[in-house]
Every structure is written in C-alpha cells, then in structure tokens.
Amino acid sequence: MNFINLIFSKLGFYFALLAFFTLPIITFAQDDDGWEKATEEDLKTTVDTTIIERKALLAYGGDSIKIASVEGKLGVLNDTNATIVPFQYEEISFFEGEDSTCTRWEGTLLVKGRGKYGVLDATGKPLTALYEKIEFMPESCQSGSGKTKVMRFYNRGKVGLADAYGNVVIRASYEEIDFVKYLFSRYGDTTETEKLVKPELITAKKAGKYGLFDLHNNVPLLRSEYNAIEHLQMVRVEEKKKTHTTHILKIQQGTKYGFILLHNQSILTPKYEYLGEFSTEKGNTKGEAEDLIALVQEDGKWGWINLEGKEVIKIEYDAAEAFRKDLAFVRKGRKWTAIDRKGKQKLEDTYEEIRYLALETEKNAFFKTLIIAKKKGKYGILDIEGKTLLNFEFDKIKFVPEKFGFDVEVNGEEKFVNLKRG
Structure with missing residues (x-):
C-alpha cells in the first residue's frame, strides 16, 4: 500500500467514526409491539412545560417523576427535568389505582398514543405491547405474591391477562376476566370486605361460559364450560x-x-x-x-x-x-x-307448618331456639326438644321481642300472651 492510499484509508475510518457518533440516539424500539422510536431530539430537556402531576417514588430513593405537557402532547420528566418519556402521547397517568396504601405499582405509567395503550416503568422503559385498552386490577394489591401483580388487556375486543413485565398469562380470547373473591368480616364487625381467595384464582368467560385458572401455579383448573x-x-x-x-x-x-x-x-x-x-x-x-x-x-x-x-x-x-x-x-x-x-x-310428624320463632341474629339466645308450629289448623309454640310452651289454640301468632311475648288472635279476638300463660 502506497503513502497516498494509506492516508485515504485512515481518513475514511475517521469519517465513518464521526458519522456514527453524530447519528440520532435510539433509546427504545418496540416496533413489533407498536411502540414508536424515540430519538435524541425527543428526549432533550424541555423547559417550557406544564406540570400535570408529580409523584415522589419511595422505591426509587425518593426521586420524583412528573407528568408534563408541551404543545398538547404529554411526556414525563425526572427531578432534573430530563425527559424520560418523550412528549408524544395523548394520555399519561400513574397506573396504581385509588388505594393510597398500595405501593406495588409505584411509578408505573399508563400511556396512550395513536389510540393504543401501553405500560411503562418509572424510567420510561416499556413493559407491555400496545393494546386497545389496559385495565388496572385493584385486587392485585391484596397479595404480596408476584403472581398477582397482573393487569387486564384488550385486543380485538377480547380480554386477556398480563403480568407486571408484560408477559401474557392468559391470551386475549375471553369476554371477562376477574379475580375470585369472597366477603370477609372480622369477629364482632358487621362490615364486610372483599378478599381474594388463596391461592389466587381467576375466572375467565368465553362464549358465555366460565372457566377457572390458578394464577399462583399458572395452571387451568376448569375449562370454560360452566x-x-x-x-x-x-x-x-x-x-x-x-x-x-x-x-x-x-x-x-x-x-x-x-x-x-x-x-x-x-x-x-x-x-x-x-x-x-x-x-x-x-x-x-x-x-x-x-x-x-x-x-x-x-x-x-x-x-x-x-x-x-x-x-x-x-x-x-x-x-x-x-x-x-x-x-x-x-x-x-x-x-x-x-x-x-x-x-x-x-319431633312428631303431625305439623302442617313449622319454623323457627326468630332469626339467628336474635340477641336473646332462648328465643332463637323456639319453634312456631301449626297443627290441626291452629298455631302454638314448641321448645327445641318438642315440649309445648303455648298450646295449639291460636289462629294467628306474632312474636313481639321487645315485650318478650306474642300478639295472638283467637276467633277474631286479638290479645297479648307470654310463655307464662301457656
């Protein structure tokens, strides 16, 4: 190689190196999932912005992120006003529901662009593909298991289930997907709250029929035929x-x-x-x-x-x-x-009607055990052993708990009686 060729060879290398470093920087590319590419220009710090909502993130060392708007487009800034989510979205919100005690989804963002929804983490990294709709499931806050950190997503009008990393747990081929819950109240408390069944289960409805999926073990239990x-x-x-x-x-x-x-x-x-x-x-x-x-x-x-x-x-x-x-x-x-x-x-099998005198919620334990029965067209009162406490002579009988007795009717005459008169 002569001296001239050597010079041009070296110059070609440096020009190529310079061109490489001056190309736009691609921060993420999810073409297969529908995400647009963000360039270095998209991520330049934006000063002229309107802050929509700010949230401090304990899981990220107390740093905060801010949903902001510029020229009608939404993006997200960090504490130093650097852009972590480019200003190209129609909607952005914190994806964590209304329960302020739930920190499992801290910093997770729901974004909408060009009519599609996706979920990103607090650094702006996409977690899911883009879907027609993504729904937060508040029940996902009730368990510390990573298996329950899931979200509903919709594709072509059908619903599926994805985990917090965007992995599809249940394909989008169902009409409904819900956690299995039950009503729970603590002893002495009349207030009932909904709790998740453990291990966590999902019902999935297809063609009008329900199936059952074990979310914890990631296996189906019942086919969609119920x-x-x-x-x-x-x-x-x-x-x-x-x-x-x-x-x-x-x-x-x-x-x-x-x-x-x-x-x-x-x-x-x-x-x-x-x-x-x-x-x-x-x-x-x-x-x-x-x-x-x-x-x-x-x-x-x-x-x-x-x-x-x-x-x-x-x-x-x-x-x-x-x-x-x-x-x-x-x-x-x-x-x-x-x-x-x-x-x-x-008891003897001679009664035309029989029922308990009071509901199980009755405070007086004795009255809860009494029985109203009808024999030969007349009403009377029995105890739990079948002993007659009020003779079978009344056409009507009504328990009056506040008086510890009964309003009765005999041959059209109304009166009040108690057990002592039986």
Missing part, C-alpha cells in the same frame, strides 16, 4: 391430624350445581338443583370431610351430602330447610317434622 363459578364458603377440613383452611366454589352447568374443593382440587360434577353451605355439629365449619354436610336437591327431592360427595341423609324429602345448629325441618307429603344430623326424627 354457567357460573362463585364462592360458596370457607371451611377448615381436618385430614390426618392436619387442618386445611380451604375454600369451596360452587359450579353451575345448566340448572345443576356441584363444587370444587380448592385444597385438593376435588370436583363434584354438577348434578343438584340446589346446593347449600356445609357445616358440622352446632353449625361449625370445621371438621372432617365426612362430617361437613350440606342440603341438596336432586330430581325434586331433598337430602344431605358430605364434602366427599356422599349422601349422608337420604334424598327423599319433599321439602327441607338447612340445619340450624343440629336440627333441620323436613316434610314428607303434607306433614313437617324435624331431624338431627344423623337423619333421626326428633
């Missing part, structure tokens, strides 16, 4: 000297009901027209699976099954009511009686 899936109750099941606190979900196919027991994922195929709550002695919801029983209706008849799905009180009654403590009212033909949890008859 008319409804809803929380029935929480119970404590004793097995091999261990107690499992678990949930029962009632599942419906057509007009028939069954259930799924979550701790062992056992499923009772829907076959009953009615399925009540499970309980054991004195109404407790703790016991062995064989002792926890529920009222069911099959082919028009009523009886009881246990948590193993076995019939424990024969399904043969024309009508029945759930147990209160250890007594249930049942009817065969036209006459009512009462049975215990073994199916043994506890």
